[in-house]
Structure formats: structure tokens, C-alpha cells
Amino acid sequence: MTQLVVGSFIVGMVVAKLIxxxxxxxxxxxxxxxIMLPLLLLGSLLCITPQIEILLxxxxxxxxxxxxxxxxxxxxIKDSTPHQAYVKKMAQWAIWVEWAPPLALLLGGFVQxxxxxxxxxxxVCIVSLVLILLALISLPKKEPxxxxxxxxxxxxxxxxxxxxxxxxVAYSLMYSFIVSxxxxxxxxxxxxxxxxxxxxxDDYGIALMPYFAALILGAASLDFLKRSFSSTxxxxxxxxxxLLGALAIxxxxxxxxxxxxxxxxxxxxxxxxxxILGLEVEIKVSHFFSETPVANLGLLGLNLAIISSIIxxxxxxxxxxxxxxxGLFLLALVLLSFTATLFLDxxxxxxxxxxxxxxx
Numbered sequence: 301m302t303q304l305v306v307g308s309f310i311v312g313m314v315v316a317k318l319i320x321x322x323x324x325x326x327x328x329x330x331x332x333x334x335i336m337l338p339l340l341l342l343g344s345l346l347c348i349t350p351q352i353e354i355l356l357x358x359x360x361x362x363x364x365x366x367x368x369x370x371x372x373x374x375x376x377i378k379d380s381t382p383h384q385a386y387v388k389k390m391a392q393w394a395i396w397v398e399w400a401p402p403l404a405l406l407l408g409g410f411v412q413x414x415x416x417x418x419x420x421x422x423x424v425c426i427v428s429l430v431l432i433l434l435a436l437i438s439l440p441k442k443e444p445x446x447x448x449x450x451x452x453x454x455x456x457x458x459x460x461x462x463x464x465x466x467x468x469v470a471y472s473l474m475y476s477f478i479v480s481x482x483x484x485x486x487x488x489x490x491x492x493x494x495x496x497x498x499x500x501x502d503d504y505g506i507a508l509m510p511y512f513a514a515l516i517l518g519a520a521s522l523d524f525l526k527r528s529f530s531s532t533x534x535x536x537x538x539x540x541x542x543l544l545g546a547l548a549i550x551x552x553x554x555x556x557x558x559x560x561x562x563x564x565x566x567x568x569x570x571x572x573x574x575x576i577l578g579l580e581v582e583i584k585v586s587h588f589f590s591e592t593p594v595a596n597l598g599l600l601g602l603n604l605a606i607i608s609s610i611i612x613x614x615x616x617x618x619x620x621x622x623x624x625x626x627g628l629f630l631l632a633l634v635l636l637s638f639t640a641t642l643f644l645d646x647x648x649x650x651x652x653x654x655x656x657x658x659x660x
Contacts, residue, residue: 304356304487305352305355305356306483306487306490307486307487307609308356308359308360308363309359309362309363310483310486311360311608311609312359312360312361312362312363312364313363313364313367313370314363314367314604314608315364315367316363316365316366316367317367317368317371317604319364319368320371320372323335324372324375329372329375329376329439330435330440330441332368332372333369333372333439334436335368336364336365336369337369337428337431337432337435338365339361339362339365340361340362340365340369340424340431341365341425341428341432342358342361343358343360343361343362343363343365344358344362344421344422344424344428345358345421346358346361347362347421347424348418348421348422358421362424365428369431374390374393377389377393386583387522387523387526387583390579390582390583391519391520391522391579394515394575395516398515398516398519398575399512399516401508402505402513404505405505407505408420408505409500409505411423467643467644468585469643470640470641470643471581471584471585471600471640472581472585472600472603472604473607473636473637473640474539474577474581474637474640474641475578475581475582475585475600475603475604476603476604476607476608477633477634477636477637478538478539478573478574478633478634478637479574479578479604479608480604480607480608480633481542481574481629481630481633481634482574483608483611484626484629484630485511485567485570485630488625488626489563489626490504492563492623492626493507493560493563507560507564508564510564510567510571511564511570512571513568514569514570514572514575515572516575517572517575518538518571518572518573518574518575518576518579519575519576519579521576522575522576522579522580525537525576526580531580532641532644534576534580535577535580535581535641536641538572538573538574538575538576538577538580539573539577539634539637539641540573541569541570541572541573542569542570542574542577542630542637543631543634543635543638544566544569545566545567545568545570545571545572545630546627546630546631547631548565548569549562549563549566549567549623549624549627550624550627550631552566553623553624553627563623566627570630573634581600582600585600611629611633
């Protein structure tokens with residue numbers, strides 16, 4: 301149940317990407333964002349309860365609120381950014397985003413140690429109110445006329461087209477497998493490090509610093525990699541980092557080395573994989589089929605929700621006495637993701653549904 305609390309939040313995040321497709325079509329970006337953020341507030345309030353069932357519901361609502369808001373944020377970046385600057389802008393966005401988890405883990409650990417775990421959710425309630433206020437102040441009440449809202453029928457056609465296109469399916473599968481590996485890490489590592497090894501909660505955030513640093517480094521290096529290699533080469537380079545990370549976990553767990561080092565340092569390599577591959581796929585997918593990245597990211601989120609739900613539930617019932625299980629999970633997911641790259645063509649994909657009209 302402890303691991304499912306983590307999994308329910310992440311599953312809520314990816315399900316939200318599908319929900320915002322239909323809301324954004326009819327309500328627009330501003331109103332949709334002002335629906336997602338109150339869900340974050342409501343979920344945080346529910347999480348204060350000591351009942352595990354309500355806590356699971358609250359974490360899911362938190363995930364939906366954050367996932368929906370992030371999808372809208374990506375769309376706003378795309379609509380307001382020239383195509384030639386889009387990759388750099390997305391990389392900058394990812395760098396800012398990746399600072400949040402390590403900072404939250406550090407602060408949250410101290411809050412839990414000195415005040416108790418419920419105060420963390422009270423802080424999130426305050427943050428939610430601040431985000432709602434910022435949205436009311438910063439987002440225009442009338443959206444630009446150039447912002448496309450294709451409607452329900454066009455959105456459903458876009459979703460169907462995605463499942464029929466092997467390129468999109470390949471991107472979607474590799475993204476889902478790699479992000480699911482991060483979900484497995486998040487569901488197993490707190491139980492393993494805090495419960496099994498007895499690590500203090502405030503030290504858990506410090507232990508994960510190399511992993512989050514790798515996420516930031518991967519996002520910062522994407523613009524350089526895209527100028528030096530093709531998209532397929534970038535994806536396979538990212539998967540090489542993931543493969544090395546998974547193998548390192550399996551090797552280090554069999555020799556006499558600190559259990560923490562056997563888990564944390566190799567996960568930094570997997571962090572590079574997740575950051576580079578995830579950002580590259582999101583950039584590619586945002587140009588698929590329609591001018592509306594919300595619909596494309598929504599379909600990506602649907603596939604991710606299905607795959608990650610299965611993997612997260614499986615991981616939650618996996619014995620956590622050693623890190624071998626995590627290494628095996630990651631190795632299998634990286635190999636599956638690499639297999640998906642075999643269905644990709646080169647960067648000159650002009651007939652595979654990638655819209656390049658933004659370059660004009």
C-alpha cells in the first residue's frame with residue numbers, strides 16, 4: 301500500500317494528459333488550467349486524512365492536477381515559441397521542472413522529521429493556492445485566435461490516427477517503458493531505503509541527488525545532442541545510458557558494495573536516459589498529426605497510463621529485500637524500449653505524420 305501511494309500519484313499524472321484533450325477543446329487553456337489546479341488543492345486536502353483509501357484518492361487527484369497543468373504548460377510554450385527555438389525552450393523548461401523533486405524531497409524530509417507528514421500536504425495546499433492565483437493573474441482571459449481547438453470529432457480522429465501510425469506507436473512505447481522504469485524506481489526505492497535499510501526520511505532526498513542531477517544534465521545536453529546526431533541516434537544514446545545503469549545495478553548488487561551506492565549511482569545513468577529520451581519524444585510527439593500538442597500528448601499519456609499502471613502495480617507487489625528486482629525491471633524495460641526504436645526511420649520522416657510546417 302505504501303508503494304501504491306506513490307504509484308497512484310504518477311498514474312494520475314499520465315491519465316490527466318488524456319483528460320485535458322477534451323477539456324481544452326471546449327473550455328480553452330485558461331479554464332482547463334483553472335480546473336486542474338483546484339484538483340491539486342482538493343487532493344492535497346484529502347491526503348491529510350489517516351485513512352489509506354482516502355489517501356490513495358487524494359494522491360490520484362494530486363497527480364491529475366499536476367499532470368493536466370503540465371500538459372497545458374507545454375502547449376502554451378509551444379504556441380508562444382517559434383519552431384527554431386522550441387527545442388531550447390523545452391530544454392529550459394525541463395531543467396526548471398527537474399529542480400522541483402530534489403528540493404521537495406529535502407524540504408519534505410525535514411518537515412516530516414520536525415513537524416509530521418501531514419504538514420507536507422498543508423504546504424502543498426498553500427502552493428496550490430499560489431498557483432491558482434498566478435494562473436488568474438498571468439493568463440489572458442481571451443485566448444489568441446491562432447490557438448487551435450479542433451473539437452471532439454477532430455480530436456478522436458487524431459487519437460485514432462495515432463494508433464494507426466507505427467512511428468507514433470514506436471515513440472509512445474519507448475517513452476512508456478522508460479518512464480515506467482522511473483515509476484518502478486519511485487515505488488521501490490522509498491520502501492527499500494527507508495523501511496528496509498532504515499534510512500531517515502530527510503536523508504532520502506539527499507541520497508537521490510545524483511539521480512535528479514542526471515535528469516537536469518540530460519535536459520541541458522539535449523540541444524547539443526540534436527545538433528550533433530539524428531533523432532534516432534539521440535534516442536539510442538539515451539537508451540545506452542539506461543542499459544548501463546540497469547547492468548550496473550545488477551553487477552554492484554552482487555559484490556560487496558554499499559546497498560545505497562548499488563542503487564543510487566547507477567540510477568544516475570538511468571536518469572540521463574529518462575531525461576534525454578523523454579524530452580526528445582515529447583518534442584517529436586508534439587508535432588504529430590495536428591497543430592494541437594495537447595491531443596498528441598494526451599494520446600501519449602493514454603498509452604503511458606496503460607503500461608505504467610500495469611508495471612507500477614507489478615512493482616508494488618515485488619519483493620523489495622534487494623535491489624536485484626529493480627535492476628531486472630529496468631533491464632527488461634530498456635530492452636523493450638530499444639526494440640521500439642527499430643521501427644523508427646531516419647530523421648528525414650516526411651511521410652510519417654510529423655508536421656514540419658512550423659519551420660516556415
